[in-house]
Amino acid sequence: MTDLVTVGEATLRFSPPRGERIETAGTFAAHVGGPESNVAAAAATMGLDAVWLSKLPDTALGRRVVGDLRRHGVRTGVVWTDADDGRLSTAFVERGGTAGATTVTDRDDAAVTTMTEDDVPLGVLRDAETVFVGGATPARSETLLETTEWLLSVASDAGATCAFDTRFGATGLDAATARELYDRLLDDVDVLIVDETDAEAVYGLDGDVVPTGHSLRTRYDCETVVVTREDPTHAVVGLEGESIYEVPPYEADTRDPAGVHDAFVGGFLSGRHRGAGVREALRDGAATAALKRTIVGDAVVGSRRDVVEIQARRER
Amino acid sequence: MTDLVTVGEATLRFSPPRGERIETAGTFAAHVGGPESNVAAAAATMGLDAVWLSKLPDTALGRRVVGDLRRHGVRTGVVWTDADDGRLSTAFVERGGTAGATTVTDRDDAAVTTMTEDDVPLGVLRDAETVFVGGATPARSETLLETTEWLLSVASDAGATCAFDTRFGATGLDAATARELYDRLLDDVDVLIVDETDAEAVYGLDGDVVPTGHSLRTRYDCETVVVTREDPTHAVVGLEGESIYEVPPYEADTRDPAGVHDAFVGGFLSGRHRGAGVREALRDGAATAALKRTIVGDAVVGSRRDVVEIQARRER
């Protein structure tokens, strides 16, 4: 069995050096990012056998995505398309949350938007212990929405734990469409990760985090709901059965905020996968997020040992 | 009066360091390139007042193009579009003509492809001494073809010298379409630059360079025809009236072949602009090309003094 299968898009992101801007920088660092590839990389860092499924143009750019993810220890299952049949998404990102930080995305006509169920290796999907998709993926195209619906249902039927993260910020959906989309997808979801701002924007569940979590757990009948926080210094909240768990973040300097949320998700799913309870898994997520925060790039780099050490340091 | 007005597309090009590949490089150098912007930069280097007209998305990427060209001394006349109404073309280029050099272009839906005559500042066009367009521009879209036809005709009527370079290699046109396209455009052209491989591919004029030039001069009734050579060590040939001029290239190490042809064109047009004869202008072109060859990036950097010194060195 594969520990974790994620399905989605990866973007090749180009960033000027710290303190320089897209308009004038002489060089750009290249990093591969995407919610599902970031989650897979975080899980691989924690020792899981993680597979990322996607569709890419058969160019040096497409091969780069695969090479970078392999380096992070992620196995890849990619359908290659002709360069003319779909682009690789690119983005130009000023890293570090400074006054003038700018991102220019260039995501139209990406190959992944035409990914149908025929592009998903059924055996890999059925053999997964956990399957993860993020909210931006079904929002990318009607085709991807159908594919996502299908794959959550197939995975669920095959007995996998289905995990879903509602984050859809970058997609530019309006709240009503997003809600409709989630209503269509969340039936088969066991683990729901939702940011408090999404909860407010999409469901109108503002105010306290715990009742928000309960409403969502009831609405979609998920086993586990995790509410992440807009303010990165606030505790994340996990709900399972009648229990509520709050875990504050681990302190770490923020060198690059990209992918920190995804590292949390990957760490949390890894904790659950090795049998940890919700609180311990939230701690794994929080420490993986702290590790990511200090690293430039979208995916976390390191080993489970680093995560354990971050946790141990707080306990001293 | 403006010395030179060029109209066309610029692409933001990302290149790995020498000896590294797109698939694995950690950083990419960014350069702005395009036949018409390169020609304008070469002319500005030679001291001309050069203006580049185009259409760009109003993003940090679009502003970068303008900033880079300004740095090269080119004035810009840009119609800004909404980021959603057109992309900036990007390309990923391994510089240096080595065994495995690869280019991935990403040019669909560029803002410039919707540039109509309404996007061209008529005053600037009518005020130009020389107007230049390259063959790839009308090949980009039907709209651009119509715009090119219109602007050559307007410039011609206003008394400008119209210069055209047939190079269409990267556009992927078939020869028949290219020929049709040139037949539609070249009526108003005074100075025609054609590479011997284009001549062969499009017109079937293989074999000797001089008869090739004469055939084209007759066919399109151009005052001046310049035939550039596939083999960069061969002499370029200029024809005007009954005269034939051959000018061998200046020796220089090739650090980056990008834009060398355009530097030649810019140098040649500059020579003509200051009143030099064909031979002297070809020499200006050849020396500007030699200077470019040694510089990384698509546009030449320097001053007319550098070009004069390269010429003087050969004469010693």
Next chain:
Amino acid sequence: MTDLVTVGEATLRFSPPRGERIETAGTFAAHVGGPESNVAAAAATMGLDAVWLSKLPDTALGRRVVGDLRRHGVRTGVVWTDADDGRLSTAFVERGGTAGATTVTDRDDAAVTTMTEDDVPLGVLRDAETVFVGGATPARSETLLETTEWLLSVASDAGATCAFDTRFGATGLDAATARELYDRLLDDVDVLIVDETDAEAVYGLDGDVVPTGHSLRTRYDCETVVVTREDPTHAVVGLEGESIYEVPPYEADTRDPAGVHDAFVGGFLSGRHRGAGVREALRDGAATAALKRTIVGDAVVGSRRDVVEIQARRER
């Protein structure tokens, strides 16, 4: 009409990477800086048509200054001198206000110090809406003092708004000489920017900022006085007629303190130019300064949109 004309010196500044020192760094980043060129760059960023006038040696270094400023959107009006008739000022600067930050300036015999009224394009000057000079310029040489006197008077007669910034710190003048110099120049000045430390050092106006501003406004009969603060977290104060405006700074990490004051001035003058009141113009200045603070180099990079977003973020 030109929106803003500035006249002064630019220095080519070489900086080791963060955390390295002049004594051991292997590479140095090059940036062009100078109060008037920084102000012009900030104004161009805000969308103004800004021109910088100066005198430079006709070398690759001099041309670099022009190229860098053009990239920032500044038009340049430069008198070129022979390389033997004046240097380009250079400086070696450890950026970031750390324990051991060191600057070595190398400014003797700069070409600009011999700039006379004959070196100033009279048409450009007379056509300006606003003219700006900083306090270091007249302090550089007797010739520059005379030229400054002349150009403020000419601009004033032509109906331009004359703006002057007293900062003279780096010039090493004593307070008495500075005062004498300002007394000679400030007759024609409409907008006076003064730092509270200068006010104390030169005029002995210590203590409260508001009376300090009033004293200066009375002394020199300026329409508008802006007092900037030694402590970058204190509010700047603007005085016009009987009104007093205080605007606190916008929060931003300081990656490079160079040119932050000049960005403020450029932003403020831009605000006034588009008709904003003093308070709003001070806000434009403060947000432009915040943007600069996060960028490495002497001049701000970006667009008015960045400034507006910084302002909007605080209001949320």
Next chain:
Amino acid sequence: MTDLVTVGEATLRFSPPRGERIETAGTFAAHVGGPESNVAAAAATMGLDAVWLSKLPDTALGRRVVGDLRRHGVRTGVVWTDADDGRLSTAFVERGGTAGATTVTDRDDAAVTTMTEDDVPLGVLRDAETVFVGGATPARSETLLETTEWLLSVASDAGATCAFDTRFGATGLDAATARELYDRLLDDVDVLIVDETDAEAVYGLDGDVVPTGHSLRTRYDCETVVVTREDPTHAVVGLEGESIYEVPPYEADTRDPAGVHDAFVGGFLSGRHRGAGVREALRDGAATAALKRTIVGDAVVGSRRDVVEIQARRER
């Protein structure tokens, strides 16, 4: 079945920038190299499913080796040892064969030298179509010699093609010991690659290349012998049955000679694996070597398409 299994050591190699020396360089580029990992990377580039088996210390350095090889598309089967039970070999290499090029190796007590048959995953070995080891591996320690003997015999019994490359240069063995070692190992070898200098040094087979190849083929009863050449412009020679094949190298600038020989071997084995004859496989090897030559680092980067294009270019 796995297409290719290689077993051996990888070294983390640090190189100063071109034109700088170990003694003064401020930064060093890091690359992973080793005959067997390079061969596996070349085979993966050609589309094979390649596995590299080794023993590494469980440190960030050891994990880096695995990450880099994965990025090259190589699967890894690594036995992890405690950091105290064996080092990772390092080397400091001035790339580019210039006057003063220096290499400092630091290879004592490498973890791989204690690799026994218990450290080899038997299933992987038995499932291989081709197994490859280089001459330096058995020369590293008595333990590794025994392990090599054992694995060639196991692979041979399981029906795999066994390939061996005699290169032992860097190990510092004397010729007699090397011969003894080869005599012990080559019984099970089907494909023998030998450089003409090794042939001369170890077997005293100087002079013509073809008789040299025949002598070795007879001596060790190998199906195929390939003799590579000291002078990189000479043709390589392949012998199989009574046939002799000579394939000249493809032209390419040499940016980094490291790993060029290994790229040849990987390309050749890939050709054989997909059923090509000796001549065509030698051409695959030669084109893969040409591709490597232009790339900085020990392993080739690219795809089979690059190799095909290099071959096609010569045929035009």
Next chain:
Amino acid sequence: MTDLVTVGEATLRFSPPRGERIETAGTFAAHVGGPESNVAAAAATMGLDAVWLSKLPDTALGRRVVGDLRRHGVRTGVVWTDADDGRLSTAFVERGGTAGATTVTDRDDAAVTTMTEDDVPLGVLRDAETVFVGGATPARSETLLETTEWLLSVASDAGATCAFDTRFGATGLDAATARELYDRLLDDVDVLIVDETDAEAVYGLDGDVVPTGHSLRTRYDCETVVVTREDPTHAVVGLEGESIYEVPPYEADTRDPAGVHDAFVGGFLSGRHRGAGVREALRDGAATAALKRTIVGDAVVGSRRDVVEIQARRER
């Protein structure tokens, strides 16, 4: 007379850029570090004539160590060994005390571990005003322990001030062995520097810093004891005779914590050398440490002027 002689090991340390990890960084910066070489570099920065004695392999790596220390103004007295008779220690260090900072040391079989009294130039030792060794040196090998014992005794007999810093953290000694080792060495020591964590670990002297210092001063009969603090914001404490001095640290951003403690020691010993009292020397140490903190690398770079300016800034 030589002002300061230090004896010990230097390590060549490779560090990825900030925010990158050993596992994925493309380049590594190289720095030479070691307690005794860092102390010598700090003393040279303060204007002392400082000599570092050691044993190095005669390779480009060994020569690099000498070159780097010379650049810091340190004179070197090195016994060169054959490359086979001992390595240069290397280490791979992620600088900046972030969540996942990792160090991989590779120090076995270093040439310095075989340094005997025959490898120490007796004249240089006898001619020293102050001799310094750190605690890690005698802990490296029995040979080095004997050599350290001998050289402290020789220096003491020759009238030098003997200084010793107990820090042994990186050596991995247990407390009992460390105590035994110090008991053997500290007889001849005049100036003892001890960190409060070492004091606790080795001597069980927890709790208040002042009684800890007194206990050690009594135990080893040292003239001067300096207790440094685990928390870098706490004051260091010096004891001499009946006097107690506390000096708080100077504020400075920490860009690289490596070598900060050694810079303190070098600054303190420099202060004593020029005749300053304990308090003033502690201030010199603290300001030198502050300067180091802002610089990337193991050794401080600058001049005494920088240290004086850091001190003056606080007094304003």
Next chain:
Amino acid sequence: MTDLVTVGEATLRFSPPRGERIETAGTFAAHVGGPESNVAAAAATMGLDAVWLSKLPDTALGRRVVGDLRRHGVRTGVVWTDADDGRLSTAFVERGGTAGATTVTDRDDAAVTTMTEDDVPLGVLRDAETVFVGGATPARSETLLETTEWLLSVASDAGATCAFDTRFGATGLDAATARELYDRLLDDVDVLIVDETDAEAVYGLDGDVVPTGHSLRTRYDCETVVVTREDPTHAVVGLEGESIYEVPPYEADTRDPAGVHDAFVGGFLSGRHRGAGVREALRDGAATAALKRTIVGDAVVGSRRDVVEIQARRER
């Protein structure tokens, strides 16, 4: 005794990366160069105890010069002046002899131009076995001419070998002045190095190299004359007594031509110092020059072993 004492100026040289220009490069590499410091560095590389004497401003730039030379193994004897009493010469150099290579020098008012005999440590001078000065030094100022005259005479009286290199190209002297200057200085010179172009320009000795050498040897009564060649592929010629020696250059790629001539001189003087005959010393010079040619920067880096290996390679 000191093996070699050189006296002269060093310049801090800033160079853009290969293929970039002063006008647009983002970063510049810094190197210290000067005929006498380069000769000292080459001699130190060859194992000599070499001292460089000069006068520098007491700034971070001046200290950098000393640090860089120390790193090259050169001891320095520097008189420090106030920053206001003289600059450090800077130069901006495009390395690599390409089409548009440009150098901008900025050498006015250098501190060294006021160096009098009082600034020369008499003991060091009298204790030298060989003293070297280059032709540009006395050409810098009347003061330096007098100082050079004095020091050659003092060194000669003290029994040192006096070596002089006529190269004065960069100083811009006319030939007549240069000749006058040499006539004043060469009385005390034992070893004269002259380039054939200087010989032609200054003495009118064109044509064959051997008679040229003899004429100079006779004219100035020097024991040894070495004539270097304009064309770097021609043999250098040495004359001593009646003997003539011709030594062809060693082959090596030219990465940076700066300082190659000086490396030759340093290698030659080193050969003579260890007692080698003229031919062998010329070979030492030629191999040191070849080593330098491959290294970026003005001074050679390496060890005598590298030079010996370059020589051995040719003999194989």
